[in-house]
Amino acid sequence: MNTTEIGFGYRPRAAYASDPAQTRGRLVLEPESATRTPFQRDRDRIIHSTAFRRLKHKTQVFIAHEGDHFRTRLTHTIEVSQIARALARALRLDEDLAEAVALVHDFGHTPFGHTGEDALNEKMRPWGGFDHNAQSLKIVSELERRYANFDGLNLSWETLEGLVKHNGPLTGDIPPAILAYNDHHDLELGRHAGLEAQAAAIADDIAYDTHDIDDGLRAGLVTLDMLEEVPLCAEILADVRRQYPDLDAVRTAHELMRRQITLMVEDVIATASANLERLAPRSPAEVHTAGVTLVNFSASMREAESELKSFLYSHLYRHPQVMRVRASADVIVRDLFDRYMTDDAALPEDWRERQAVRDEAARARHVADFLAGMTDTYAVREHRRLFDRTPDLG
Template identity: 55%
Template sequence: MHASFQPTQRSAAACDAADLRGRLVSEDESAFRSPFQRDRDRIIHSSAFRRLKHKTQVFVEHEGDFYRTRLTHSIEVAQVARTIAGALGLNTDLTEAVALAHDLGHTPFGHTGEDALDALMKPYGGFDHNAQALRIVTSLERHYAEFDGLNLTWETLEGLAKHNGPVTGALPYALAEYNARHDLELSTHASAEAQVAALSDDIAYNNHDLHDGLRAGLFTEDRIAELPIIGPAYAEVDLLYPGLDPYRRRHEALRRVFGAMVSDVIDTSRANLLAANCGDAQAVRNLGRPVIAFSTSLWAKLRQIRDFLFEHMYRAPPVMVQRERVTIVVNELFPLYLSRRDLLPQRWHREIDTAEDETELVRLVADYIAGMTDRFAFQEHARLTGADILRDAT
């Protein structure tokens, strides 16, 4: 008989909504939602979150209906993050908010679009999707009467800014701009909840990129069965369900890979939290090392999987062809908007007219391009240049 689920006792290291460090603009909190639930809900209802449904994860949106997009990826990350946080006794609502928002700053065409925009923005402080996510939730979302952005809690903003670790040295422009007026303590680690969101990102994309790569025919199941974690998962499925339908076999194997990653993070992090003996969330930030982690052995195996995906998926010839095409789109749209500001929507004109310097003006163009979906970027490029990248490629 299987053991039934037992709720986990709250960890002393968890962020507590009762100890909230506030919002930049003071608000009365909700009578029936916690501050972090409210953050999560504002993120879900934001325009930037909706646009993720038409933004590239690995495959550009027009390549197929079954591949992950930034939206489905973000939802999967949030599901994993909430599971891990719950098992560790952390604040699941804060974890979910950070996970859902972590990719809001992505450009069209995923990391390829980001690389192109970063190169174009080098003279003006560069472009970084994590910093852009912060810019979106603190400035670019403009729906509320009393403030720009979503006015999220300090804890959620901190998680967005440094879920991958302390941010030191030369800061991305958007991050430096906001941190100057609302100190996010960038030199320390983020909360345990934000650390969970970061590792959940790794778990989600390692798992779903295997799914998508197989569906795209970039590699075979026999080939990935040679990899650690994956090979034993397929062997277990074949032992339990001989002759299983190929699609069910794939799902059963990869869900075991998924489970192995999640279980490892929970077990390793539970031991780390116990050893660190952090009395509160601030102690986690000041610890000087992350408390949420994979075990050394599993991390070594994941590196082999990631190296395989890099070679056979992220740098596969069909993917590289698309990378070249979409880079052209970004490289040609940017100077067009910069030289012809009348091409931007009317509601952007007031800010363009009141821009204080060239950097601020160029930033507005970058904001506009970064906010585009894949399909809109293709449409705008075709409309403004007369060249149809998709049609000409066929």
């Protein structure tokens, strides 16, 4: 049977998908590429950036040196991009844009995952706090310095909009960095992002809902028996054990992971397809003004996913072993921030040269930019260079 007959071949882009030929362009005008669409160029720029390479040494859940096979921000990001492309293909969206948003969505994360972000946010509270999504925007619009004609990556409007709003419209307390950028390049913060960004956002949920279980099993903090308390996992495990009663634990876990991803992806495709059929948007603009997220879980899957998240928070993210490592990482980030704020010489020479403004708020933001860009390994090395004793992360 030809693949086009069962829906896996080429399918033309839908009217509600983002069209690279109709892009709203870039902040700094550039000649178009003869061989790549604007969204393909964005994806390529993201992959070739310094920030993308740094993701390989940034924490997902477990600090890198705890084991070679645990996810890092980079492997997590690649997994998200694969799921985002699958969703985009099924829904007839622009796959390259969905991939670009997925690949860039975690650029602003600090070393040591959410622990580092929490510590840096508290240290930066007097000067507007710290938000990893705002930091992602700052990296791609300012801090990456590779091109002759502009700072940042000069990504297209659609990719930037997807980066900033992939989790929904921004209202209320919006990070200052996003507001500052939006003043000269309006990303329509109060409207929903395009469908490609929505696909990337839910792909993120699917990836970490599944792969954090895998890492928890590998670390020995979660067991298959414990997962029988979680309805979504229990149902899948029961099917696997009925089919393969003698299967070993490692293969059983892998069957759980692959089947859970498939189940969640297919649920999103069915739900999004029904939403699109019901609302019948005739253009990307009608998606932006729809007032709802269209690429989403069904009500039953949303409930099951919420129960799974609660399990992960109780048994993995808040596990005493994880919390002990987080406490040590918290000390490292706080110590480094305080030292850089009080000692010019502690910063590397190129960052000292960039620190032209000396008021306290600008200095704090400069230090936060430097710290947020660190990998786990570099942060530990810097702490050992500047302090007599560094907390043990082992």
